[in-house]
Amino acid sequence: MLGRAALRPSAMIRPMAKSGGIDLGGTKIQAVIVDEDHSVLGSSRRQTPTSGGPAAVAREMEIALRDASKAAEIEPAELAGVGVGSPGVIEDGNVRGARNLPDWEGTFPLAATLQDALGCEVRVGNDVQVATDAEFSLGAGRLYSSLLGVFWGTGVGGGLILAGEPWIGRGGAGEIGHVVVELDGARCTCGRRGCMEAYAGRAAMELHVRKLHEEKGRKTDLFKLMQEADRTRLTSGIWARALEHGDKLAGQVLDRAVRALGAGIASVVNVLDVEGVVIGGGLGIRLGHPYAKRISDEMLPHLFNDTQPPHVHVAALGDLGGAIGASLLIRPEA
Amino acid sequence: MLGRAALRPSAMIRPMAKSGGIDLGGTKIQAVIVDEDHSVLGSSRRQTPTSGGPAAVAREMEIALRDASKAAEIEPAELAGVGVGSPGVIEDGNVRGARNLPDWEGTFPLAATLQDALGCEVRVGNDVQVATDAEFSLGAGRLYSSLLGVFWGTGVGGGLILAGEPWIGRGGAGEIGHVVVELDGARCTCGRRGCMEAYAGRAAMELHVRKLHEEKGRKTDLFKLMQEADRTRLTSGIWARALEHGDKLAGQVLDRAVRALGAGIASVVNVLDVEGVVIGGGLGIRLGHPYAKRISDEMLPHLFNDTQPPHVHVAALGDLGGAIGASLLIRPEA
Numbered sequence: 001m002l003g004r005a006a007l008r009p010s011a012m013i014r015p016m017a018k019s020g021g022i023d024l025g026g027t028k029i030q031a032v033i034v035d036e037d038h039s040v041l042g043s044s045r046r047q048t049p050t051s052g053g054p055a056a057v058a059r060e061m062e063i064a065l066r067d068a069s070k071a072a073e074i075e076p077a078e079l080a081g082v083g084v085g086s087p088g089v090i091e092d093g094n095v096r097g098a099r100n101l102p103d104w105e106g107t108f109p110l111a112a113t114l115q116d117a118l119g120c121e122v123r124v125g126n127d128v129q130v131a132t133d134a135e136f137s138l139g140a141g142r143l144y145s146s147l148l149g150v151f152w153g154t155g156v157g158g159g160l161i162l163a164g165e166p167w168i169g170r171g172g173a174g175e176i177g178h179v180v181v182e183l184d185g186a187r188c189t190c191g192r193r194g195c196m197e198a199y200a201g202r203a204a205m206e207l208h209v210r211k212l213h214e215e216k217g218r219k220t221d222l223f224k225l226m227q228e229a230d231r232t233r234l235t236s237g238i239w240a241r242a243l244e245h246g247d248k249l250a251g252q253v254l255d256r257a258v259r260a261l262g263a264g265i266a267s268v269v270n271v272l273d274v275e276g277v278v279i280g281g282g283l284g285i286r287l288g289h290p291y292a293k294r295i296s297d298e299m300l301p302h303l304f305n306d307t308q309p310p311h312v313h314v315a316a317l318g319d320l321g322g323a324i325g326a327s328l329l330i331r332p333e334a
Numbered sequence: 335m336l337g338r339a340a341l342r343p344s345a346m347i348r349p350m351a352k353s354g355g356i357d358l359g360g361t362k363i364q365a366v367i368v369d370e371d372h373s374v375l376g377s378s379r380r381q382t383p384t385s386g387g388p389a390a391v392a393r394e395m396e397i398a399l400r401d402a403s404k405a406a407e408i409e410p411a412e413l414a415g416v417g418v419g420s421p422g423v424i425e426d427g428n429v430r431g432a433r434n435l436p437d438w439e440g441t442f443p444l445a446a447t448l449q450d451a452l453g454c455e456v457r458v459g460n461d462v463q464v465a466t467d468a469e470f471s472l473g474a475g476r477l478y479s480s481l482l483g484v485f486w487g488t489g490v491g492g493g494l495i496l497a498g499e500p501w502i503g504r505g506g507a508g509e510i511g512h513v514v515v516e517l518d519g520a521r522c523t524c525g526r527r528g529c530m531e532a533y534a535g536r537a538a539m540e541l542h543v544r545k546l547h548e549e550k551g552r553k554t555d556l557f558k559l560m561q562e563a564d565r566t567r568l569t570s571g572i573w574a575r576a577l578e579h580g581d582k583l584a585g586q587v588l589d590r591a592v593r594a595l596g597a598g599i600a601s602v603v604n605v606l607d608v609e610g611v612v613i614g615g616g617l618g619i620r621l622g623h624p625y626a627k628r629i630s631d632e633m634l635p636h637l638f639n640d641t642q643p644p645h646v647h648v649a650a651l652g653d654l655g656g657a658i659g660a661s662l663l664i665r666p667e668a
Contacts, residue, residue, distance in 0.1 A: 146503065158605060162496060169480065169607020175638040179601040182517050183593060192636060194597070259517060263528070267513040267598075268605050271492060273503025302526060304509040 018074055020082035020120075021327030022061050023127060023320075024048070026100035026154035026203070027235060027282065029057075031064035032323040033072035033079070038138055040320060042071030048101065050232065054108035057101060062117040077119035083329030085127035085322050086110060087157075089171070093124045099190070100154050100203070123329040127151075127322055128174055129166055131315070132159025134325030135278045140313035144275040148310075150176060150265060151322075153236070153281035155189070156197045162272070177201060179264040199260035202283055206234045209253045220249040236282035243287075257283075258291065262298020270304045280315030280322075288314055352408055354416035354454075355661030356395050357461060358382070360434035360488035360537070361569060361616065363391075365398035366657040367406035367413070372472055374654060376405030382435065384566070388442035391435060396451045411453035417663030419461035419656050420444060421491075423505070427458045433524070434488050434537070457663040461485075461656055462508055463500055465649070466493025468659030469612045474647035478609040482644075484510060484599060485656075487570070487615035489523070490531045496606070511535060513598040533594035536617055540568045543587045554583040570616035577621075591617075592625065596632020604638045614649030614656075622648050 018041065023030040026048060033042040044067035049056040061084070069076050076082070088098030093111025098104040114122040132141075132149030141147040141161065149159035158176025160167040167173055177197035178190060185194030189203050198204050212218040225238045225245075242250035265277060279292045296312035303309050315321050352375065357364040360382060367376045378401035383390040395418070403410050410416070422432030427445025432438040448456040466475075466483030475481040475495065483493035492510030494501040501507055511531030512524060519528030523537045532538050546552040559572045559579075576584035599611060613626045630646035637643055649655050 160605070162501060167496060167606070170609060170642065171607070172639040172642065173605060173607035175604040175607075178604045178636070178638040179513075180515055180597040180636050183515055183519075183597055185517075190638065192638075194636075263514040263517055264601075267601060270509040270512045271494070271507060271602050271605075272501070273505070273507035273509075275504065302512070302514050302528075304512040304524065304526075305506040308504065308506065 017080040018072065018078070019080045019327045019330040020065050020068065020076065021323040021325065021329075022065055022082060022084045023131070023322030023326055024057070024061060024084060024086045024101070025127070025282070025322070026087065027233065029060050029064045030320065030323045031061070031068040032320055032327060033068045033074060034324060034327045038324060038327070040324070041074075042068045043320060043323070044068040044071065050102050053103040053105075054095070054101070054110070055113075057104075058108075058110060058113045058117070061114060065114075065118060079118075079120045081121035081123060081330035082114065082118060083130065083326035084110065084114065084122060084124045085130040085326040086124050087127050087155075090124050090126055093122070095124060121330070125326065125329050126159075126168070126174070127326075128157035128159045129168060130325035130329060131280055131322040132161060132278070132325070133166060133328055134317055134321050135280065135315050136161045137328065138324065139316035139321060140278045141276050146272070146274040146276070148176075148265070148268060148272065148274045148277045149315075150261070150277060150279050150284070151281035152200060152261065152279060152284040154203050155201045156261070156281070158268070160272070160274075162274075176264060176268060179267055181260050181263045181267075196260045196264035200257035200264075202234065202236065202239070205239075205253050205257060209234070209249060212249060212253075218249050221245055221247050222250055236286035239283065240286045254287075254291075258294050258298050261295050262300075263302050265295065266299040266302035269299065269310055270302070273305065274310055277310050277312045278315050279312065282319075285315060285318050351414040352406065352412070353414045353661045353664040354399050354402065354410065355657040355659065355663075356399055356416060356418045357465070357656030357660055358391070358395060358418060358420045358435070359461070359616070359656070360421070361567065363394050363398045364654065364657045365395070365402040366654055366661060367402050367408060368658060368661045372658060372661070374658070376402045376407075377654060377657070378402040378405065384436050387437035387439075388429075388435070388444070389447075391438075392442075392444060392447045392451070395448060399448075399452060413454045415455035415457065415664035416448065416452060417464065417660035418444065418448065418456060418458045419464040419660040420458050421461050421489075424458050424460055427456070429458060455664070459660065459663050460493075460502070460508070461660075462491035462493045463502060464659035464663060465614055465656040466495060466612070466659070467500060467662055468651055468655050469614065469649050470495045471662065472658065473650035473655060474612045475610050480606070480608040480610070482510075482599070482602060482606065482608045482611045483649075484595070484611060484613050484618070485615035486534060486595065486613060486618040488537050489535045490595070491615070492602070494606070494608075496608075510598060510602060513601055515594050515597045515601075530594045530598035534591035534598075536568065536570065536573070539573075539587050539591060543568070543583060546583060546587075552583050555579055555581050556584055570620035573617065574620045588621075592628050592632055595629050596634075597636050599629065600633040600636035603633065603644055604636070607639065608644055611644050611646045612649050613646065616653075619649060619652050
């Protein structure tokens with residue numbers, strides 16, 4: 001049985017040399033090279049392939065890491081190692097059940113595949129937990145001993161730090177996206193009903209707005225903006241642009257997402273009474289402080305101890321937080 | 335800042351002599367005298383007064399403890415001490431915000447009042463947390479290192495053990511009754527909307543069924559049974575008796591409660607991935623295993639990791655768990 005992870009993150013962050021980090025998301029792959037002070041020396045971003053399965057994804061990850069290495073003027077084989085933050089269930093570097101990734105059936109040996117390709121040690125951790133660890137160790141959560149990380153992107157993931165240490169339960173903790181905010185509510189991309197992610201996950205939001213647009217004839221520029229940007233999905237950037245254009249339907253769908261986030265996050269705070277909440281993820285970062293404030297405001301009516309609400313921050317490490325967090329997996333003592 | 339409580343409960347449970355425990359609930363006051371092995375030597379139960387404020391409540395607590403002492407053939411002043419599990423916010427033996435208790439405005443010095451009355455040391459802890467500690471140390475949760483206690487009574491309280499230690503956050507953790515299960519849902523007795531307790535708390539259930547009966551003309555024997563039992567509230571026993579009589583409306587209101595409990599508890603399990611769940615409280619104990627099984631079944635459709643659901647048990651210490659847990663506050667090393 002797992003529970004609290006063995007090491008304090010603060011003890012994890014002393015790599016002796018340059019290391020790499022890769023954040024594997026449902027939409028993008030972000031790679032960084034960092035020095036021993038966690039400063040980013042080089043970075044690269046690629047789209048997550050939508051076909052070709054795990055092998056194609058691993059190949060794009062390799063390219064991203066090589067590009068970041070080139071920018072940092074180092075060979076991958078010279079790195080102390082590369083950490084990977086991945087969705088799904090991770091055991092010994094193998095990844096299964098990564099349902100936001102294409103055709104990821106069965107278990108794929110991600111660490112071994114990348115290790116062969118890059119010529120250095122590769123460690124794989126949970127994407128959301130490494131991003132939470134990064135915000136706790138280096139980012140917006142560094143003043144707190146208890147922290148909830150909420151990663152608002154394709155899905156909505158959660159990471160926990162309690163009494164200064166990651167809490168992973170039996171290995172499956174942090175599924176804040178599947179907190180129920182509405183009994184018999186909207187269908188979630190996970191198949192269940194009423195999950196927070198069914199309202200706030202970008203994948204679910206896209207399905208919802210497409211239905212309103214195509215079936216109910218509601219007007220929106222979202223899909224036009226998507227085509228102009230040569231994208232096949234409504235990325236965080238496209239949502240942000242639609243808001244800037246005053247797109248009413250985009251605003252309404254985001255309002256619905258924010259209400260669900262407020263209720264779901266407040267529910268978790270009612271149970272755990274953490275000191276701080278950090279909002280990250282593609283949408284969280286892109287929509288920034290105004291939306292973190294709105295989420296905080298939507299939490300308030302649901303907070304039982306509303307005289308002492310937790311502080312709500314945008315992830316300070318921004319888009320690179322997941323990849324920097326992944327690089328923290330590489331440490332001399334482990 | 336608090337967080338994890340300082341001592342392992344397993345280190346707390348070595349009182350050198352007989353001690354007392356009082357569980358102060360919204361409906362009843364339960365007192366026990368236990369020996370060093372936590373065996374109950376005497377017990378007494380009284381109704382929580384519905385008027386007279388904190389002083390009247392403290393007076394009934396004193397009487398209950400004296401009655402239990404008489405049954406155990408010991409004087410209160412000879413006890414190693416008396417522990418109290420109280421609702422509300424507890425600081426240094428003072429209790430405030432105990433909203434399920436009558437006229438409990440401001441802060442009341444509960445420990446000092448009882449100490450004067452009983453002539454022995456009195457310590458006050460959170461009712462739900464001491465009951466959870468008792469189930470973890472001595473009851474249905476003793477095989478687990480992580481545990482969620484759900485106390486289903488007048489309200490719905492939650493207690494947490496994570497990595498073998500109580501988790502109380504900044505002092506206000508465990509408010510599982512106020513997890514949102516329905517955005518814009520039923521009005522809760524706390525004033526908010528859609529809380530789990532708005533469907534499952536006995537106080538909210540009574541308001542709901544009274545409305546259906548008096549305003550909508552729905553038939554039920556609940557209020558007749560209440561009068562026959564010479565009660566002024568629908569106690570857990572009355573709900574149980576109505577079910578035994580095949581009271582259709584009582585069954586429907588309980589079904590609604592169970593659905594809310596399933597969703598709310600599953601939400602917390604999705605975030606924390608605890609090994610076990612213990613269902614206690616007046617209704618939880620009285621309705622027993624069949625209802626614990628029904629709650630477990632209602633959790634399943636909402637569990638993200640549904641291949642590894644947590645074990646759901648009825649509180650093994652039964653009605654006395656809260657009072658036995660309170661007695662654990664008395665320990666030589668503290």
